[in-house]
Amino acid sequence: xxxxxxxxxxxxxxxxxxxxxxxxxxxxxxxxxxxxxxxxxxxxxxxxxxxxxxxxxxxxxxxxxxxxxxxxxxxxxxxxxxxxxxxxxxxxxxxxxxxxxxxxxxxxxxxxxxxxxxxxxxxxxxxxxxxxxxxxxxxxxxxxxxxxxxxxxxxxxxxxxxxxxxxxxxxxxxxxxxxxxxxxxxxxxxxxxxxxxxxxxxxxxxxxxxxxxxxxxxxxxxxxxxxxxxxxxxxxxxxxxxxxxxxxxxxxxxxxxxxxxxxxxxxxxxxxxxxxxxxxxxxxxxxxxxxxxxxxxxxxxxxxxxxxxxxxxxxxxxxxxxxxxxxxxxxxxxxxxxxxxxxxxxxxxxxxxxxxxxxxxxxxxxxxxxxxxxxxxxxxxxxxxxxxxxxxxxxxxxxxxxxxxxxxxxxxxxxxxxxxxxxxxxxxxxxxxxxxxxxxxxxxxxxxxxxxxxxxxxxxxxxxxxxxxxxxxxxxxxxxxxxxxxxxxxxxxxxxxxxxxxxxxxxxxxxxxxxx
Ligand SMILES: [Zn+2]
Numbered sequence: 348x349x350x351x352x353x354x355x356x357x358x359x360x361x362x363x364x365x366x367x368x369x370x371x372x373x374x375x376x377x378x379x380x381x382x383x384x385x386x387x388x389x390x391x392x393x394x395x396x397x398x399x400x401x402x403x404x405x406x407x408x409x410x411x412x413x414x415x416x417x418x419x420x421x422x423x424x425x426x427x428x429x430x431x432x433x434x435x436x437x438x439x440x441x442x443x444x445x446x447x448x449x450x451x452x453x454x455x456x457x458x459x460x461x462x463x464x465x466x467x468x469x470x471x472x473x474x475x476x477x478x479x480x481x482x483x484x485x486x487x488x489x490x491x492x493x494x495x496x497x498x499x500x501x502x503x504x505x506x507x508x509x510x511x512x513x514x515x516x517x518x519x520x521x522x523x524x525x526x527x528x529x530x531x532x533x534x535x536x537x538x539x540x541x542x543x544x545x546x547x548x549x550x551x552x553x554x555x556x557x558x559x560x561x562x563x564x565x566x567x568x569x570x571x572x573x574x575x576x577x578x579x580x581x582x583x584x585x586x587x588x589x590x591x592x593x594x595x596x597x598x599x600x601x602x603x604x605x606x607x608x609x610x611x612x613x614x615x616x617x618x619x620x621x622x623x624x625x626x627x628x629x630x631x632x633x634x635x636x637x638x639x640x641x642x643x644x645x646x647x648x649x650x651x652x653x654x655x656x657x658x659x660x661x662x663x664x665x666x667x668x669x670x671x672x673x674x675x676x677x678x679x680x681x682x683x684x685x686x687x688x689x690x691x692x693x694x695x696x697x698x699x700x701x702x703x704x705x706x707x708x709x710x711x712x713x714x715x716x717x718x719x720x721x722x723x724x725x726x727x728x729x730x731x732x733x734x735x736x737x738x739x740x741x742x743x744x745x746x747x748x749x750x751x752x753x754x755x756x757x758x759x760x761x762x763x764x765x766x767x768x769x770x771x772x773x774x775x776x777x778x779x780x781x782x783x784x785x786x787x788x789x790x791x792x793x794x795x796x797x798x799x800x801x802x803x804x805x806x807x808x809x810x811x812x813x814x815x816x817x818x819x820x821x822x823x824x825x826x827x828x829x830x831x832x833x834x835x836x837x838x839x840x841x842x843x844x845x846x847x848x849x850x851x852x853x854x855x856x857x858x859x860x861x862x863x
Contacts, residue, residue: 382699385515385806389507389798390700393791402503402794403787404858405429409495410475410782411858413467413488415842416528419446422465423525425859426498430523433506441525442541444534444837448525449543452509457548457811458520459801460756461505462749463498464529467491469845473775475782478715480775483856487849489778493555496765496781496790498525500553503794508801519805522547526748532570533678533838535748536831539755547756549689549804549814551797552749555781556762557770558728559702559792561694563687563759564737568617568643570680570746571653571830575601575660576624576637576673584630591632592668595625598636601663605640605656612652615743617643637673643746646682650830653679677838679830681750684821686757688814689800693761694734696799702731702764703788712785713767720776722769727785754827757818761796765789 382390392398409422423446430450431437441447446465471489472482483489505523512519524543527534538544577598582591602620609618620640626633644652657674664671705713710726717724752758765786770776780786804811 383802383806385511385517386799386802388514389511389802390795392507392510393503393795393798398503399787399791402499402790403784405502406496406499406786406790407475407782408857408859409465409499410490410786411856413472413490413853414465415469415488415846416466416531416533417444417446417839417841418843418846419465419527421859422446422495422498423448423527426463426465426502426525429502430505433509435505435509435523442534442538442543442837444527444537444839446525446527447534447538450505450523450525451520452505453512453518453520455518455520457804458522458546459804460522460524460544460547460550461501461797461801462524462526462550462552462752463501464494464526465498466494466528466530468530468773471773471775471778473778475779476712477779478712479719482775484849484852487853488845489775490781491773491775491777492530493766493777493781493786494529496555496763496786496793497553500763500790500793500797503790504797504801507794507798511802512805517805521801528838528841529748531678531838531841532572532680532746532748533841535751536678536680536829537837539751540829540831544752544755548811550752550756550758551689551693551800552752552758552760553793553797554760554762555765555789557764557766557768558732558762559697559764560732560735560762561690561697561759562735562737563685563690565741566683566685566737567750568615568743568746569646569649569682569750569830570678571642571649572639572677572679573642573653574623574637574639574673574675574677575663575671576635576675577664577667577669578672579632579634579636579667579669581634582632584632588632592634593632594636594669595633596667597663597669597671598622598625598638599663600666601638601660604659604662608655608659613644613648615645615648615741616652617641617743618656643743645741676832676835677841678748679832679835680746680748681754681830683747683750683760684753684825685759686753686814686817686821688810688817689757689759690734692803692810692814693759693796693800696796696803697731697761699799700792700795702728703792705785705788709785716767716776716779717769720769720771725768728764728768751829754822754825757814761793761800763789763793763796
């Protein structure tokens with residue numbers, strides 16, 4: 348494997364695919380020779396330096412926009428415009444969310460869906476490829492989860508596939524789902540409810556990572572994201588506090604009750620909150636306060652846990668003589684249930700495409716960042732991972748609204764490289780690493796594997812049937828029932844105030860002058 352990787356490193360420098368073939372050891376050459384012409388065509392198209400650069404620049408532009416969930420107007424438009432210019436039909440503002448889009452190309456079955464996210468995270472502003480904390484703009488948002496590379500990888504794969512469909516006259520449709528606000532798990536339940544995935548045969552999801560891998564089975568927690576709002580009565584906090592009823596007290600009693608509840612929750616739970624409003628001055632009893640909870644557990648346990656936390660909020664109101672005037676469920680999503688047959692197909696293409704070859708400079712940057720973080724200085728990743736099996740003991744963890752999609756269409760997630768091993772998620776170190784050449788190569792590798800897997804599904808009905816049959820059998824055992832209350836509306840106001848505060852200041856760092 349080491350020798351093969353060395354050759355791949357050299358191959359990166361060679362412009363002609365012919366020379367690449369001569370350089371490869373016999374087993375890899377044989378693997379490449381067996382690649383069908385449609386797949387070879389998309390891999391070659393994506394491997395061109397100008398293609399790597401074109402989508403790399405788009406990723407860097409989205410990185411610099413660093414727009415928070417539901418406010419990704421510029422990022423979403425750039426991706427949608429790029430796909431439209433390539434002949435995709437665009438549905439913008441899909442499922443009632445201005446930054447959600449569906450871009451379609453081709454006709455007939457199968458219909459292959461690609462997911463793409465583009466939202467950033469608050470407070471993570473950081474200069475790209477600087478291996479120490481150094482914000483572009485102190486306190487502003489940043490791409491601390493690599494979503495800038497993810498939407499771009501999906502678009503690059505879709506555009507490569509479009510060309511293969513046209514060139515080889517293949518039947519089938521490619522749909523890119525521009526998915527807002529993944530960081531607040533806020534869009535997919537609404538996209539599913541709007542029927543966007545109704546006729547989709549298979550969905551290929553992707554996520555930026557420190558390695559190259561995929562997996563199957565149940566993963567992550569289900570979650571309810573909910574805001575409780577209380578109404579009390581104002582009064583002078585010193586002059587006549589007995590006249591007041593503090594809404595902040597209601598929030599605090601709710602939190603105390605929820606914290607006692609933890610002891611009695613099933614072990615996979617996670618429970619956390621922030622206080623959104625808690626008054627404006629200590630000398631005025633606050634008549635309005637609100638608290639935002641994430642309530643996480645398995646699909647089986649999460650509804651009961653939500654209802655117990657709701658009881659804590661009711662208790663908070665009762666104990667303080669205030670009123671619980673708002674229970675706003677922003678989103679509610681299931682755990683992820685990735686399709687094994689699809690993950691196996693992705694894994695084969697991971698092994699075919701392999702890890703990108705990193706330059707000395709890229710490894711030096713990775714080592715400098717690892718040193719700064721006190722991690723092992725091992726540079727960029729070398730080998731792709733093995734197919735990940737589901738955990739035998741589930742201990743809970745984060746959530747993704749991709750979970751919702753996995754229950755309405757067979758779905759698996761490709762994790763592609765670009766981030767530095769040891770960099771911390773949702774942290775400045777990940778923002779630093781998601782920009783520039785490693786991000787470009789990582790997303791390009793991701794696009795190749797997504798496109799290659801989609802082509803397998805488009806050209807081999809047996810593999811498509813295997814994926815679909817597994818999904819049908821799973822769905823019979825786990826019929827989809829949304830957790831989202833019927834009256835919930837997409838939280839399109841999310842992050843509005845924050846982006847209003849930052850957007851003008853961030854404009855100075857935009858990189859879109861030379862794009863398109
Ligand atoms: Zn993410």
